[in-house]
Amino acid sequence: MADPQAIEQRVNRGLLNQWYPVLPSWAVAGTPVGITRLSENLVLWRDAGGAIHALEDRCPHRGARLSLGWNLDDRLACWYHGIEVDGTGTVRRVPAVDRCPLEGRQAVKRYPVQEVRGGIFVYFGDDAHPEPCPLQLPEALISDEHGAILCFAHWHCNWRYAVDNVMDPMHGAYLHAVSHSMAAGDKSATMQMRKTPTGMIFEKTNQRDVNFDWTEFGDTGAMWLRLAIPYRANAGPGGSFGISGFVTPVDEDNCTVFFWRTRQCTGWVRDVWQFMYRTKLEGLHWAVLEQDRTVLENMAPNARSREFLYQHDTGLARLRRVMEKKAEAQLDTLAQAQAKTAGIEHVHVRTLSS
Ligand code: FES
Numbered sequence: 001m002a003d004p005q006a007i008e009q010r011v012n013r014g015l016l017n018q019w020y021p022v023l024p025s026w027a028v029a030g031t032p033v034g035i036t037r038l039s040e041n042l043v044l045w046r047d048a049g050g051a052i053h054a055l056e057d058r059c060p061h062r063g064a065r066l067s068l069g070w071n072l073d074d075r076l077a078c079w080y081h082g083i084e085v086d087g088t089g090t091v092r093r094v095p096a097v098d099r100c101p102l103e104g105r106q107a108v109k110r111y112p113v114q115e116v117r118g119g120i121f122v123y124f125g126d127d128a129h130p131e132p133c134p135l136q137l138p139e140a141l142i143s144d145e146h147g148a149i150l151c152f153a154h155w156h157c158n159w160r161y162a163v164d165n166v167m168d169p170m171h172g173a174y175l176h177a178v179s180h181s182m183a184a185g186d187k188s189a190t191m192q193m194r195k196t197p198t199g200m201i202f203e204k205t206n207q208r209d210v211n212f213d214w215t216e217f218g219d220t221g222a223m224w225l226r227l228a229i230p231y232r233a234n235a236g237p238g239g240s241f242g243i244s245g246f247v248t249p250v251d252e253d254n255c256t257v258f259f260w261r262t263r264q265c266t267g268w269v270r271d272v273w274q275f276m277y278r279t280k281l282e283g284l285h286w287a288v289l290e291q292d293r294t295v296l297e298n299m300a301p302n303a304r305s306r307e308f309l310y311q312h313d314t315g316l317a318r319l320r321r322v323m324e325k326k327a328e329a330q331l332d333t334l335a336q337a338q339a340k341t342a343g344i345e346h347v348h349v350r351t352l353s354s
């Protein structure tokens with residue numbers, strides 16, 4: 001069984017064997033882009049056909065950042081001595097020497113990538129799970145019935161604070177009491193939990209469709225959170241304003257948040273809504289998000305070690321346990337796989353030496 005410190009560190013850095021959004025699509029164009037996610041350094045680039053590739057951001061020669069180099073379409077060239085690495089992580093050319101044995105070697109870690117609704121998703125697997133799992137995103141992000149606009153930000157706090165924040169609907173009535181969307185409704189509530197086929201819903205028992213009254217956690221190849229904010233009819237078509245959110249760890253002290261704002265509408269109505277959102281509402285939403293960011297960034301990094309949780313915190317407490325269990329299972333599986341490999345190697349060495 002993995003030790004509690006290792007479990008805590010795994011959760012703090014990010015659970016593996018799943019997909020995370022890492023950047024909005026617009027952030028990767030012609031030049032290679034270097035990022036840190038889940039405490040790993042990645043380089044992303046777009047080839048001439050528009051496809052995105054992602055590799056570990058480290059040249060196999062002497063470790064320079066590949067993201068400082070050149071985009072040669074299907075490969076990158078390292079700035080330092082010109083080694084060329086393709087999208088599979090294979091060294092294709094070492095221009096400085098003749099017939100270098102590095103040529104043809106798969107020497108750089110490759111990350112599976114897919115783009116959905118203006119977001120770039122990357123699969124982070126451990127050694128026991130290098131191949132990606134299927135990714136099933138919330139309905140509003142894959143159905144043609146919805147418009148979706150991505151809002152992306154860096155927050156200077158551990159990603160778990162941002163997850164806890166969305167699993168806590170009651171903060172809407174206080175932190176966002178002075179806002180365009182969360183001024184109404186009761187200031188107190190009794191909360192309850194409901195299981196769903198892909199996770200859970202944490203909701204107020206006494207109020208619905210007035211404020212931020214429920215939140216859903218789903219685990220479907222990526223971990224996501226979903227909620228709805230009721231709006232006046234003149235704020236747009238298609239019922240409540242939906243938010244499908246993801247939090248991606250950068251390192252133990254930073255994260256990126258991805259909130260897709262969704263509305264159930266199609267065709268010209270969707271076009272008009274998107275235009276009106278961009279011109280009228282988006283600024284107001286950023287103001288609300290800034291309230292969250294300010295509170296979370298000013299909490300101590302170890303705030304979780306001295307808390308007094310009450311009934312409204314059973315949702316986030318439950319989710320913390322879910323994540324700790326996942327981390328524990330991942331560490332145990334990895335340790336077993338490593339022990340098995342070591343055993344095979346041990347037998348192999350004995351066979352060779354006998
Ligand atoms: S470090 Fe990249 S080519 Fe030398």
Ligand SMILES: [Fe+2]
Pocket residue numbers: 165171172175176288292
């Ligand atoms: Fe909030």
